[in-house]
Amino acid sequence: MTDRHILICNVFFAPNTYGGATIVAEEVARALRRQTGWQVSALSLWVRDDLLPYSVTRSNVDGIDSYLIALPPHRRAVEAYANPQVAEGLGGLVDALAPDLLHVHCVQDMGAGIIEAAVSRDIPVVLSVHDYWWVCPRQFMIRPDQTFCGQSPIDPRACRACVPSMSGLRTRQGLLMRQAAMADIVTYPSHFALDLCEASGLVPGRGVVWQNGVHPPGPTFFADQKARRAVDPRLSFGYLGGPARLKGWHDIRAAFSGLERGDFRVTLVDGSTDGSWWPDHQFDDLPGDWQVRPRFGQNDMDSFYAGIDVLLFPSQWKETFGLAIREALARGIQVIQTDSGGTTEHAGRDHMRLIPIGAGPGPLREQIEAALEIGQTIRAPIPVTRFDDQAAEFAHFARALWGGADGKVSPRPAPARPATRRESRDTAA
C-alpha cells in the first residue's frame, strides 16, 4: 500500500500558494505523506506570458512534486469552467504518473473536464467542494453589489442579475453537474455546504462531510501568549477578514467607534499578497491601539494568535467553513462570530452567542464590551479537527475506493453512502 500515488488538483499549490482552500490541500497532502508514505503530486496553475500556453513545469516543495500549467494571460470566460487544454494537460500527466487517485479541490480556471480526463483513464476521483463554485458562477454566492445571495437551494432562474447570460449559466450548470457526477465521492467542509449544494442539484446523495483541519498550537504557543499578557494586560482583538463589507469590517469599525474606553489593542492582518488591504485606512479616530501586520503562513500563525485574546469574525455571508475560527478555538482564543453557515459547526458554538447576519454593529459592540469587562482570561482550547485527522479520513476514503477492507464508501458507479446529516442548523439568509 505504501506505493500508492495521489494526484491533487487545485488552482493554487505550493510554490504558488494562495487562499484557505490551498492551505487545506497542501497541509492534507503533507500529512497524508507523513502518515501513509504514499506519494503525492499536485497540479495547479500559474499565469505566464513567457511560456507556451498550457505547458507544464515541474517543481518540488517538501517532497511533493508540483506541476504547474501555464495559463495564458487572456482567456475566455467559458474557460474558467471548461478548458479542454487543461484537461488534456491533466490527462498527459495521468498517463505519465499513473496515479491511483485524483483528488480534485478548487478547480476554478482549471475547469471541470479534469474529472472526465481521469475517469476515462479509470482513475478514481474524490471531489472536495470548498466553496460554491460548482453551483454559483460567482463562486461565493456574493452578488455584484457585494451582498450575500442567500438562496437555498439555488434556483438559477434567480441568477439573472448576476450573470452576463442565462444561456451561459445553463451551459455552465449542466456541464459542471455532469462532471461532478463522475466523481466517486464528493466531500464538503460542513453540513451547511453539503445541504445547500446537494439541494441545489450537485450530485445529491453522494456527498460526505469532510471537515477541514488546522495545525494545533506549537509547543511554545501558550508560553508566548502568557508572556505577552504579562507584559501588556490590555485585551487584544484580532481580525483577518480585510476591509470588506462582506467580512464585516464596516460593523467592526462602527462597533469600536462607539466604545467609550480605549484600553485594548486591535491587530488587523493584511492578507493580500501585495500589502494593499490597509494602507489607505486611518484608525486615528478609533479608540484603542490599532496596528496592521502582514499576512502569515502556516508556520508562523502562532505568532499572530499568541498576540490576541479575541478573534473577530463578523462575516456577513454564509461561508462554507472558516479556517481561522478553528485555528483560534484550538488555541483557547475567544471567538466573536456571526451565524455564518459552516463557520459555526464546531464544538465551541454552544458557548457563544452567534450574531445574526445583517444585525449591524450593535450586537458586535455588546460582545466586545462584554469581553473587555472580563479582560484577559485563560480559556481551554476547544477540540477541532487537525490536518492529521483530516488526512487520516481521506486515507479512509481512498482505501475504500481501492477496495480496502476498512472503507465504507462505495466507489462509482454506485453512489457513495449518503452523509449522516445532522439536522441542519443553518439556513441561508
Next chain:
Amino acid sequence: MTSPSRLRALLRQFGQTRRDLGMAVACRMAAYFVLRRMIGRDHGAVGLRRHGRRGSGCTGYLTGVWTDLARRDAFCAPEPGHRRRPRIALIGDLNLPQCRKYRVEQAGAFWRAQGAALDFAHFEDVPRAVALLQQATHLMLYRLTAGPQVSMYLYEARRLGLPVLYDIDDPLFSVPAYATYGNMAALDDAARAHFMAEAPGYLDVMNASDAISVSTPALARHAAGFTRRPVFLRRNYADPGTLAFRPPERGTSGVTFRLAFASGSRGHEADFARIAGPVTSFLRADPARRLMILGHFNKSRLPAAVRGQVEWHRFTDYAGYLARLAQADCAVLPLGNDLFNRCKSGVRALDAFAAGCPVITDPVGDAVSVVEDGETGFVAADLDGWQRALEGLASTPDRARAMGRTARARLEERWTVSGPAPAHVADPELIRWVTA
C-alpha cells in the same frame, strides 16, 4: 447584452464601492470591468496573477520560470521519488533523416523494449523540448554541440534532478577524426575549418553529461580517449520499421546484374572513388549491368565510362529507399580506412539486408560486424577482392539471391530487439543505467 437586472446590480455595486472605497477606486474598478468585457475576457480566480514576461527569446525561455521558482524557494525539483517508469526526454538534432531513424525513432522502440518510455524533440523546438523535460526521468542529448539552448536544457535537467545521457554516432567531437577524414576532401576550406572548430563544442556537451552512448565499438574506444564519463555501446539494429519491409521476388528484366550505392549525405563520392576501378571494369564487361546510385551524389565525380549504365534515384523516404535497394542484386559499401570511417556503423548493411540484398564492404567500420564473409556478402580486403566479389555474384545469380535471403534471415535473427537487448546490440550497463 447586459440585462436590465444585471445592469441595476452593477450600478448598485458601483455605488457600494464608491461609498466604501471612494469615487476614484470605484471608477478604476468600473473601467477595468468594462475593459475586460470589451475584449471578451472574464476574471480569473482571485489571486491568479500573471508571472513572467514574454520577449526573453528562446534561449531565455526558462529564465522567468527559474527566477519565480527560486524566489519561492522551489527551484530544485529532485528526480521524482515515486515509482515511475523511466521516461527519457531525447532532445537532439533531428535534421539528418538516417540519424533520426536510427538514433532517435529507433531509440524509442529500443527503450520501450527495455521498459522505458522515450519522447523526442528537435533541439530548436524549445517549448516542446522543455515540456518533455518536465515529465522525464532522464535527459538524452543527441548529436548536439554547445550553445545557449543546450546549456538551458542541461540547466533545466539539473534543476529537475535528471541524469543526462549524451548519444552520438559519428566522431563529431574529434579533431583527429576530421583531420584525417577522406570525405572532407569534397568540402571547401571554410567547411572543413567549420567542422574542426565545432568539435570542442560537442565534447563540451559530452563532458557536461553523466554518461555517453555511441553506435559502434570503435567510436566507444575513440570517445573514451576524450572523456572520463562512462561510454556505453548502443548499436543500430533493424527496428520494426525496417523489418516491416518485405523484399519482393525479383522479377526478370533486361538487366543482368544491378549493384547499388547509397549515399545519405554529401561527401560520399570519395567513398565511391575507392572502388571506381573495379566497378567500372565490372560494368564495362556487360552492357546489361547497371549501377544504381541512391541519394546524394555529384554526377561529375562519376567516371565518364560508366555513366550510360547508371540509374539515378533521388534521396527519398526510408520505405522508398528500401524498395529501390530491393531491386538490386548487391549493395556496395566502400569506405576509406580512416579514423572517421572506422567509427561508422553498419546501418547501410542492415538496410540492404532488410531488402534481401547481399553486401560487399570494405573491412572498415562496423559493417564488418554485420556482413558474414561468404554468407551474407563479402568483406573485400582490397580492390582485387572487390573485383572477385562482384564477378562472383554476377556469375552465380542463384547464389547471390540465396545470400540475400540469408542476409534477411540473419537480420531477423541477430539484429533485432524485441525484448531485453542482446549484449552485442547494447551494453547491459547502459540498460541498467537508465532502468535501475
